[in-house]
Amino acid sequence: MRVLDALLPWAALVVMLLAQWLIFVVVPTEAQMGIVQRIFYFHVPAAWATFLCFFVVAGASAVYLWKGSRAADRLALASAEVGVLFCTLVLVTGPIWARPIWGVWWTWDPRLTMTVILWAIYAGYLMLRAFGGADEAVARYAAVLGIVGVLDIPVIRVSVRLLHGIHPAVLTTKEGGSGLTDPMMRTTLYVASLAMLLLAAWLVALRVRTARLEAEVVGLRRELDHV
Amino acid sequence: MSAPAILARGLRRDFGGVAVLARVDLTVEPGELLVLLGPNGAGKTTLLRVLATLLRPSGGTLQVFGEDASRRSPATRRLIGHVGHESACYPDLSGRENLEFYAGLYDVPNAEDRIAELLRWSGLEAAARRPVRVYSRGMTQRLALARALLHGPELLLLDEPFSGLDPAAAQRLQSLLAELARAGHAIVLSTHDVERVAAVATRIAILHRGSIAWSRQGAADPVVLAASYEAVVMGRA
Amino acid sequence: MWRGVLTVLEKDLRIEWRTKESLASFVVLGVLLVVIFSVAIDPSPQDAPRLAPAVLWAAFVFTGLLGIQRGFVLERENDCLGGLLASPLDPAVLYLGKLAANVVLLAVMQALVLPLVAVLLHAEMARVLPALIVVLLLGNLGFAALATLFAAMTVRARAREVMLPVLLLPLLVPVLIGGVKATEAALRGGFGAAVGALGVLVAFDAIFVVAGVLLFEQVIRD
Numbered sequence: 001m002r003v004l005d006a007l008l009p010w011a012a013l014v015v016m017l018l019a020q021w022l023i024f025v026v027v028p029t030e031a032q033m034g035i036v037q038r039i040f041y042f043h044v045p046a047a048w049a050t051f052l053c054f055f056v057v058a059g060a061s062a063v064y065l066w067k068g069s070r071a072a073d074r075l076a077l078a079s080a081e082v083g084v085l086f087c088t089l090v091l092v093t094g095p096i097w098a099r100p101i102w103g104v105w106w107t108w109d110p111r112l113t114m115t116v117i118l119w120a121i122y123a124g125y126l127m128l129r130a131f132g133g134a135d136e137a138v139a140r141y142a143a144v145l146g147i148v149g150v151l152d153i154p155v156i157r158v159s160v161r162l163l164h165g166i167h168p169a170v171l172t173t174k175e176g177g178s179g180l181t182d183p184m185m186r187t188t189l190y191v192a193s194l195a196m197l198l199l200a201a202w203l204v205a206l207r208v209r210t211a212r213l214e215a216e217v218v219g220l221r222r223e224l225d226h227v
Numbered sequence: 228m229s230a231p232a233i234l235a236r237g238l239r240r241d242f243g244g245v246a247v248l249a250r251v252d253l254t255v256e257p258g259e260l261l262v263l264l265g266p267n268g269a270g271k272t273t274l275l276r277v278l279a280t281l282l283r284p285s286g287g288t289l290q291v292f293g294e295d296a297s298r299r300s301p302a303t304r305r306l307i308g309h310v311g312h313e314s315a316c317y318p319d320l321s322g323r324e325n326l327e328f329y330a331g332l333y334d335v336p337n338a339e340d341r342i343a344e345l346l347r348w349s350g351l352e353a354a355a356r357r358p359v360r361v362y363s364r365g366m367t368q369r370l371a372l373a374r375a376l377l378h379g380p381e382l383l384l385l386d387e388p389f390s391g392l393d394p395a396a397a398q399r400l401q402s403l404l405a406e407l408a409r410a411g412h413a414i415v416l417s418t419h420d421v422e423r424v425a426a427v428a429t430r431i432a433i434l435h436r437g438s439i440a441w442s443r444q445g446a447a448d449p450v451v452l453a454a455s456y457e458a459v460v461m462g463r464a
Numbered sequence: 465m466w467r468g469v470l471t472v473l474e475k476d477l478r479i480e481w482r483t484k485e486s487l488a489s490f491v492v493l494g495v496l497l498v499v500i501f502s503v504a505i506d507p508s509p510q511d512a513p514r515l516a517p518a519v520l521w522a523a524f525v526f527t528g529l530l531g532i533q534r535g536f537v538l539e540r541e542n543d544c545l546g547g548l549l550a551s552p553l554d555p556a557v558l559y560l561g562k563l564a565a566n567v568v569l570l571a572v573m574q575a576l577v578l579p580l581v582a583v584l585l586h587a588e589m590a591r592v593l594p595a596l597i598v599v600l601l602l603g604n605l606g607f608a609a610l611a612t613l614f615a616a617m618t619v620r621a622r623a624r625e626v627m628l629p630v631l632l633l634p635l636l637v638p639v640l641i642g643g644v645k646a647t648e649a650a651l652r653g654g655f656g657a658a659v660g661a662l663g664v665l666v667a668f669d670a671i672f673v674v675a676g677v678l679l680f681e682q683v684i685r686d
Contacts, residue, residue: 065682120634127630132621135243137686141617144679145631148610151671152635159638159664162645222244279550282686301552315547317475317538319482331471332551358482359542374547 005205012198019195022188030185036100041188043093045196046086047115053083053200054122054150061146064139070215071208073139076146078207080125082200087119110160117156121149230293231256232382232413233278237287240273247273249437251287255415257381260408262424263417264452265434266460271417272312274434275384278415279309291382305333308380310388314371318360322351322370325359326377333378345373348403350396364391372400383407385416389423401427421456425449433459465557472553472561477568479538486534490573493530497523498580509586516587517647521640523577524600525607528570529629532611535562536619549684559612559680563673566608567601574600587651595650599658602665603643609672610635616683638668 023041030037060076063069094112095105106112125145132138233255240248248270255261263271276282277289280296280303289296294303316325323342330338346352349369359367368391375383383404389397397420405427408414417434418424425431425448432442433456441459480486501519539545548558578596582589589596611632618628642664649658 065679117634117637124631124634128617128621128627131623131627132617137620140682144613144617144682147679148613148635148672148675151675152638155638155664155668155671158660158667159641162641162660162664218244276546281546281550301554304550304552307550309546309550311543311546313543313546315544315550316542317479317544318541319479319538320475324478328471328475329547329551332468332548332553334552 005209008198008202008205012195012202015191015198016195019188019192022184022191027184027188028182033101036097039093039097041192042196043090043097044189045193046089046093048193049196049200050083050086050090050115050118052197053079053086053204054118054153056204057083057122057125057146058150061143064143065147071212073143074208074211074215075204076143077129077211078204080122080129080142080146081207082203084119084122084126085203086196086200087115087122090115091119108163110157110163113160113163114153114156117160118149118153121145121152125149229257230290232259232292233415234290234293235278235287236289238274238277238284238289239286240270240277240282241285242273246285247437248277248284251434251438253432253439255382255413257411257413258408258429260404260414260427260429261416262428262431263415263434264419264421264431264456265417269434270437271434272386275309275386275415275417276311278382279307279384280304281309305378306381307384308375308378308382309384309386310371310375311386314359314367314374316359316367316370316374319358321356321358322346322362322366322373323355325370326373329374329377335378341377345377348376348399349373350399365393365396368392369396381412383412383414383416385414387418388416389418389420397423421452422449425452435459465554468553468557469560469564472558473564473568476535476538476562476565480534480565480569486531486569487572490527490531490569491576494523494527494573494577495580497526498577498584502584507585512585513587513651516581516585516589517644517651519585520577520581520647521603521643523581524570524574524603524643525633525636525640526629527573527577528607528611529632530625531569531573532566532608532615533619533624533628534569535566535612536616540619545684549686555681555684556677558684559676562616563608563612563676566612567604570604570608571601574604589651592650592653595655596647599643599646599650599662599665602646602662602669603639606639606665606668606672607636609669609676613672613676613680613683616680638664642668 019041023038027038027041029035056079057076060072060079063072064076094115098107099105125142128142128145129138132141231254233253235251235253238248238251238253239246251274263274265271273282277284278291280291280299283297291303292306294300296303316322317328320328323346326342326345327338329335330342335341346355349372351366351369351373354362354366359370362370368388372385372388375385388400392400401423404414404416408427408429416424430442430444431452432439434440441455443455498519501522505515505519507515536545539548549555578589578600581587611628614628614631618624618631621627642661645661646655646658646665649655649661655662
């Protein structure tokens with residue numbers, strides 16, 4: 001764990017710098033959308049990082065419910081926080097990309113709709129943690145929510161496709177965006193994704209460490225109170 | 228050789244970081260009537276709830292009739308009857324309806340007869356059809372006791388069962404408890420009414436700051452008991 | 465096991481019938497919400513029927529959210545929950561009993577909201593009533609499955625009235641979308657187009673009733 005803690009920030013930094021170089025210097029400008037398309041290399045990796053975080057929340061929650069491991073509980077909380085962070089990133093970069101291309105800040109495109117709902121679910125998770133009450137039961141409640149959230153994802157995905165109001169142009173342009181023409185685009189996407197994932201992993205590791213230290217402090221304080 | 232009703236070792240229970248139960252070692256055999264004394268906040272209510280498997284201990288082990296209490300098997304729970312500070316009876320249902328509900332939950336055989344018997348014992352026959360909401364404190368307490376006794380539990384855990392009872396009802400309860408203990412049931416009760424229980428107890432223990440500070444076999448002379456109590460509580464204060 | 469479910473269900477419904485507390489709030493809220501939505505949107509008589517499904521489901525979801533706490537608030541008095549937990553009753557059975565009680569009460573509410581929407585928004589619902597009932601019940605079950613689970617969690621929380629909707633609303637989006645789309649299809653006369661929506665509702669129900677049964681113990685124990 002220590003090795004990981006030490007290596008992660010450096011790995012994240014190096015890959016992120018590499019990604020930036022690729023995104024802004026190397027990769028060719030996309031034909032249809034122009035320079036703005038480069039946001040794609042932030043938007044999509046952020047989305048992948050979000051999904052990974054939320055799956056970790058579910059997994060850690062399941063372990064916590066099954067084994068009672070406090071470490072798993074801390075991991076769930078950390079992943080939820082980082083997941084919401086990256087989800088916010090997705091929701092911010094999306095409109096920035098959309099405005100010049102589609103002329104609107106927002107549309108109820110299935111993917112966007114789903115991202116908003118996902119954000120709301122895990123923001124709710126954080127709210128539950130914060131306001132759910134002082135006792136230890138809250139960790140269990142949050143774990144149940146973490147699992148339910150992930151179970152809901154496929155159902156939400158299918159249901160939002162039932163909504164209309166999708167501009168066909170939007171869909172194909174988005175799809176077109178991932179039908180990457182130049183192989184360098186694919187490489188850039190992968191590097192950028194790796195960079196985001198490493199960044200997410202590092203932030204989660206930091207947050208887990210903070211949570212562990214917080215718990216230690218609380219424990220020490222109690223010990224002192226009883227002396 | 229049958230298992231003891233309760234076998235607790237090193238029981239601990241934390242609430243928000245404070246250890247309400249610190250280290251409780253306790254063995255209760257069938258036929259024992261153990262009385263728990265202790266100042267408020269000593270942990271009597273918590274201990275009884277842990278023994279009733281309502282609360283999970285934060286540490287230590289607990290076996291009820293030989294079975295690990297953390298498994299919380301229905302069979303074990305069927306053997307336990309618990310009365311806490313609150314009656315666990317629905318205020319909008321009548322006394323009879325409450326008993327019928329619990330009879331259903333516990334699968335009590337001959338439910339009708341058993342309910343009638345307990346309504347008679349608790350003196351609630353007349354009020355049986357009225358909603359619990361209108362019951363007096365004493366009536367509610369008697370209903371709670373009837374509820375706990377309904378399924379004939381082998382282990383009775385009673386938290387201040389005499390509170391709210393008039394002398395006649397208290398006497399009836401005292402007799403019933405003595406009878407149940409003689410019949411081989413195990414009873415653990417907490418109380419502030421030392422005199423009443425001194426006569427029927429087979430063992431008396433004082434709970435102080437989350438662990439058992441003093442324990443004595445056999446019925447006790449109330450005066451001696453009161454002195455020991457003061458010594459324990461003041462001495463450790 | 466089913467006897468346990470029935471015991472809990474019967475007890476809950478009997479208490480409801482005595483107090484009529486939740487029933488009253490469900491009904492009044494349901495009516496109120498339909499009226500408020502209708503007034504706020506203020507559709508022209510031609511447009512109104514098109515809005516009926518949306519108003520129906522929005523009113524249903526919000527009314528349901530406000531009334532669903534009942535099942536666990538009633539257990540807090542006199543520590544009745546302690547009585548349930550100390551009994552041999554399996555927590556999963558308790559969940560199913562509470563779920564059943566919620567489904568029944570929600571159905572009563574739906575039965576009142578539906579004709580109200582039909583009348584206020586001039587929607588022709590009589591012809592397709594059986595289909596509508598099916599859709600409403602499917603949505604009802606899915607809603608209740610999650611709401612029963614979460615109501616047990618939030619009953620002791622700070623800001624409990626806000627916490628439950630905050631947690632449940634995003635999770636219930638499939639019920640909302642599926643319900644509205646299926647209702648729209650039913651009103652247009654053909655369930656054919658609604659296969660996707662119905663599928664969503666059925667899948668949601670299946671997943672979350674099972675999830676509720678498995679996870680409820682985690683939520684209810686101490």
